[in-house]
Amino acid sequence: MTVLTHAFTPGPLVSGGAVSVNLMAPIGRFSVRVRESGRDALGAAIGLELPTRIGARTKNGNREVICLGPDEWLLQTGAGETADITAACAAIYAATPHSLTDISAREITAKIEGPAAIDLLTIGCPRDIDQIAVGDGCRTVIDGISVILWRDGEASFRVDVWRSFAPHLLGLLQTGSAELSA
Amino acid sequence: MLLIRCPYCQQTLPELEFTYAGQAHVARPDAANKQISDEEWRDFLFIRTNVKGPHYERWRHAHGCGRFFNAVRDTVSDRFLITYKVEDPRPELSDLLEKSE
Numbered sequence: 001m002t003v004l005t006h007a008f009t010p011g012p013l014v015s016g017g018a019v020s021v022n023l024m025a026p027i028g029r030f031s032v033r034v035r036e037s038g039r040d041a042l043g044a045a046i047g048l049e050l051p052t053r054i055g056a057r058t059k060n061g062n063r064e065v066i067c068l069g070p071d072e073w074l075l076q077t078g079a080g081e082t083a084d085i086t087a088a089c090a091a092i093y094a095a096t097p098h099s100l101t102d103i104s105a106r107e108i109t110a111k112i113e114g115p116a117a118i119d120l121l122t123i124g125c126p127r128d129i130d131q132i133a134v135g136d137g138c139r140t141v142i143d144g145i146s147v148i149l150w151r152d153g154e155a156s157f158r159v160d161v162w163r164s165f166a167p168h169l170l171g172l173l174q175t176g177s178a179e180l181s182a
Numbered sequence: 183m184l185l186i187r188c189p190y191c192q193q194t195l196p197e198l199e200f201t202y203a204g205q206a207h208v209a210r211p212d213a214a215n216k217q218i219s220d221e222e223w224r225d226f227l228f229i230r231t232n233v234k235g236p237h238y239e240r241w242r243h244a245h246g247c248g249r250f251f252n253a254v255r256d257t258v259s260d261r262f263l264i265t266y267k268v269e270d271p272r273p274e275l276s277d278l279l280e281k282s283e
Binding site: 054055068069070072126127131138139140141146 | 183190191192193195196197198199244245246247248249
């Protein structure tokens with residue numbers, strides 16, 4: 001029997017040292033896939049432009065979208081907005097076929113901040129973090145787990161991870177933070 | 183670790199984000215329009231080249247854009263001569279070798 005024992009209570013996991021890790025509150029998340037011909041129409045329905053460069057982001061109020069692949073985007077919204085998004089996209093489905101999947105329950109987000117944030121990420125992430133521009137993001141891998149990494153500032157990151165992998169990743173981040181603070 | 187250029191992301195990224203996906207340009211026999219012999223099916227399904235040297239192969243940017251793409255990699259030195267999108271034509275080996283020198 002599968003038992004989910006982790007509540008993932010939002011709040012600080014690591015604080016006070018060179019890096020802090022915070023578990024963020026639940027939000028709305030969608031996986032969006034659409035062909036090039038329907039991209040503008042779908043963007044208009046969601047309320048922001050879908051960027052075409054992989055890794056680029058656009059933001060409009062609570063809603064933020066990142067381009068993950070040539071025809072794939074991840075949309076994050078406020079926790080209460082998922083019904084609005086679903087309805088807006090359903091309204092244009094006949095003219096603009098697309099795939100919109102609510103993945104709000106699939107992932108959780110950890111915020112990593114502080115002067116040692118990059119050092120902490122390099123424990124498990126093989127990418128050159130410096131090459132991710134501030135305001136961009138990417139899907140990458142941390143210790144074998146696929147994650148979506150958002151770079152919000154020079155030393156401020158968000159990591160989206162599937163909740164079934166989260167205990168492992170959060171444990172790794174906590175262990176790493178302890179070593180960096182020692 | 184190998185550094186592999188993803189033709190869709192337009193970035194050179196670490197090998198850990200990618201997975202190998204076998205030999206490239208293996209065309210399925212046109213069974214709808216002609217009779218395919220057992221030997222042709224066998225060749226399509228099982229027979230691979232096992233090259234020592236430049237090898238046309240598929241890779242997938244699994245922990246990234248998720249796309250399959252093609253590459254030419256030297257199986258002796260692990261050096262990538264080129265990576266290109268699946269819809270792009272197969273590059274001639276002589277051109278690649280000339281360019282790499």
